[in-house]
Amino acid sequence: xxxxxxxxxxxxxxxxxxxxxxxxxxxxxxxxxxxxxxxxxxxxxxxxxxxxxxxxxxxxxxxxxxxxxxxxxxxxxxxxxxxxxxxxxxxxxxxxxxxxxxxxxxxxxxxxxxxxxxxxxxxxxxxxxxxxxxxxxxxxxxxxxxxxxxxxxxxxxxxxxxxxxxxxxxxxxxxxxxxxxxxxxxxxxxxxxxxxxxxxxxxxxxxxxxxxxxxxxxxxxxxxxxxxxxxxxxxxxxxxxxxxxxxxxxxxxxxxxxxxxxxxxxxxxxxxxxxxxxxxxxxxxxxxxxxxxxxxxxxxxxxxxxxxxxxxxxxxxxxxx
Ligand SMILES: [Zn+2]
Numbered sequence: 001x002x003x004x005x006x007x008x009x010x011x012x013x014x015x016x017x018x019x020x021x022x023x024x025x026x027x028x029x030x031x032x033x034x035x036x037x038x039x040x041x042x043x044x045x046x047x048x049x050x051x052x053x054x055x056x057x058x059x060x061x062x063x064x065x066x067x068x069x070x071x072x073x074x075x076x077x078x079x080x081x082x083x084x085x086x087x088x089x090x091x092x093x094x095x096x097x098x099x100x101x102x103x104x105x106x107x108x109x110x111x112x113x114x115x116x117x118x119x120x121x122x123x124x125x126x127x128x129x130x131x132x133x134x135x136x137x138x139x140x141x142x143x144x145x146x147x148x149x150x151x152x153x154x155x156x157x158x159x160x161x162x163x164x165x166x167x168x169x170x171x172x173x174x175x176x177x178x179x180x181x182x183x184x185x186x187x188x189x190x191x192x193x194x195x196x197x198x199x200x201x202x203x204x205x206x207x208x209x210x211x212x213x214x215x216x217x218x219x220x221x222x223x224x225x226x227x228x229x230x231x232x233x234x235x236x237x238x239x240x241x242x243x244x245x246x247x248x249x250x251x252x253x254x255x256x257x258x259x260x261x262x263x264x265x266x267x268x269x270x271x272x273x274x275x276x277x278x279x280x281x282x283x284x285x286x287x288x289x290x291x292x293x294x295x296x297x298x299x300x301x302x303x304x305x306x307x308x309x310x311x312x313x314x315x316x317x318x319x320x321x
Contacts, residue, residue, distance in 0.1 A: 056277075056278050057277035057278055057280060059103070059104035059105050059106070059274070059277060060104060060105075060106045060107070061107060062105055062107060062134050062135075062273075062277050063107040063108075063109070063131070063132065063133040063134050063135075064100060064105055064107065064108045064109070064133060064134065064135045064136075064137065064273060065109050065111055065128050065131065065133045065135070065136045065137070065237075066093050066096055066097055066100075066108060066109065066110045066111065066137055066139060067093075067111045067113075067124055067128070067136060067137065067138040067139065067231060068086070068089045068090050068093040068110065068111060068112045068113070068139055069085065069086070069089040069138055069139055069140035069141075069241075070084075070085055070086040070089060070117070070120075070140075071086060071113050071114050071115055071116075071117070071120050072084075072086055072114065073114065073115060073116060074115070074116050074117040074120065075087075076089070076140065076141075076143075077141065077142070077143035077247060077248065078143075078160075078247075078248075079141075079247035079248060079253045080152070080154070080159060080160070080161035080162075080247065080248050080249065080250045080253050081154055081155075081159070081250075081253060082154065082155075082157075082159055083247070083253075083257075085140065085141045085143070085247060088141040088244070088247055088256055088257070089139050089140055089141060090112065091257075091262065092139055092141075092244055092256075092262055092265060092266075093110050093112075093139045094110065095262040095263070095265075095266045096137075096139070096265065096266045096269050096270070097110040098266070099266035099267065099269070099270050100266075100269070100270050100273060103270050103274065105270070105273060109131065109133070111124060111127060111128070113127075121230040121231060122230070124138075124230075124231050125230060125231060125234040125235055128231075128235045128236075128237065129234075129235060129236050132236075132237065133237045134237060134238075134277070135185055135237060135238055135239075135240075135273065135276065136231070136235045136237050136238065136239040136240070137185075137189075137239075137240050137241075137242060137269065138229075138231050138232070138239070138240070138241040138242070139242055139244065140241060140242065140243045140244070141243060141244050141245060141246070141247045141256060142165075142168075142169065142201065142243040142244075142245060142246040142247070142248075143162075143246065143247065143248040144162045144164075144165050144203075144246065144248055145209070145210065145212060146160070148162050148164065148165075149161065149162050149248070150162060150163075152250070160248065161248055161249070161250050162246075162248045162249060163249050163250055163251065164249075165201060165203050165246055165249060166199070166201065166245065166246050166249050166251075166252045167198070167199045167200045167201035167202065167222070167245060167246070168190075168193050168198055168199075168200050168201065168222060168242065168243055168244055168245050168265075169200055169201045169204060169222050169224055169242075169243045170186045170187075170189050170190045170193075170200075170221065170222055170223045170224065170240060170241070170242055170243075171186070171214070171223070171224050171225070171226040171229060171232065171240070171241040171242075171243070172186045172217070172223060172224075172225060172226070172232060172239075172240055172241075173225070173226060173227045173228070173229055173232035173233040173239070174225060174227050175227050175228075175232075175233035176232055176233055176235065176238070176239050177236050178236070178237060178238045178239075181238035182232070182238040182239050182240055183217065183223065184238070184276065185238050185240050185272065185273075185276045186217075186218075186221065186223045186240045187218050187221045187223055188221075188271075188272035188275050188276050189221070189240060189242060189268065189269060189272040190218060190220070190221025190222045190223050191220060191221045191272075192267070192268035192269070192271040192272045192275075193221075193222070193264075193265070193268045194220065194221065194222070195268070195271075196264040196265075196267060196268050197264075198245075198264065198265075198268075199222075200221070200222025201222070201243070201246070204216065204224050205224070214226055226241070229241060242265075242269070244256060244261075244265055245261070
């Protein structure tokens with residue numbers, strides 16, 4: 001997510017108090033989450049038992065869009081060692097793409113966008129809705145609100161860091177036209193991450209997150225509700241955003257850059273996509289945009305004039321729910 005967006009939002013509250021509170025909560029969270037491995041969610045077994053054998057999907061035709069969060073120009077957060085989030089997102093996105101394709105998801109599309117933040121978000125939505133897909137997954141790495149940052153020296157320069165918060169998180173928007181399917185995929189992703197012995201970030205449902213406080217929708221999978229995210233609310237297919245971990249956390253940044261971690265996340269996403277694909281009901285949710293684009297000589301729109309249209313469509317769909 002954007003570092004800029006997270007700055008300047010706890011006016012008048014002493015940061016020491018916040019840090020003390022955050023420490024206490026982080027400790028409480030760690031106490032809650034350490035110990036013997038997390039038990040598999042009980043409903044996994046039930047879901048597996050209920051899985052209709054005939055529902056197996058054809059992976060070669062199942063379309064997944066992997067959205068690389070941010071752009072080179074508008075890079076998102078900055079890590080504790082001054083590496084832009086976009087680089088982490090791109091590296092992880094490539095790894096996930098490789099893994100999905102190796103496992104038969106040939107129609108996986110890695111979406112890399114250029115330019116400034118907001119136009120790039122609109123462009124992602126426009127491209128996704130035009131292509132159509134069965135799933136949309138946006139890949140990010142997390143940071144913390146600027147007020148929580150401490151300072152350290154790295155390569156001769158003072159850099160912000162925060163070692164209190166760590167973990168992945170999964171977000172869905174209830175404004176997505178296919179919210180239920182989004183949530184279903186989000187839970188599969190979160191549970192698959194947990195199965196890789198990864199912990200989710202506990203802080204998002206806490207009051208001290210201010211305007212970034214989110215409703216925790218699933219306490220096992222680490223799925224939070226984030227209605228306003230453009231790439232989640234305006235895409236017409238089930239859409240999920242994954243924060244792989246915190247790059248402002250000095251230890252976790254090193255983990256995020258490791259091959260081992262990228263392998264874990266790639267495995268988790270591929271497992272989740274396979275389960276989602278296999279457990280879709282007989283009448284799979286339709287991608288609202290027709291897929292076959294007529295091959296005419298009409299020039300492709302280079303800008304986003306059509307943008308208000310999908311938004312209106314999404315709102316209309318939301319009203320229908
Ligand atoms: Zn981001």
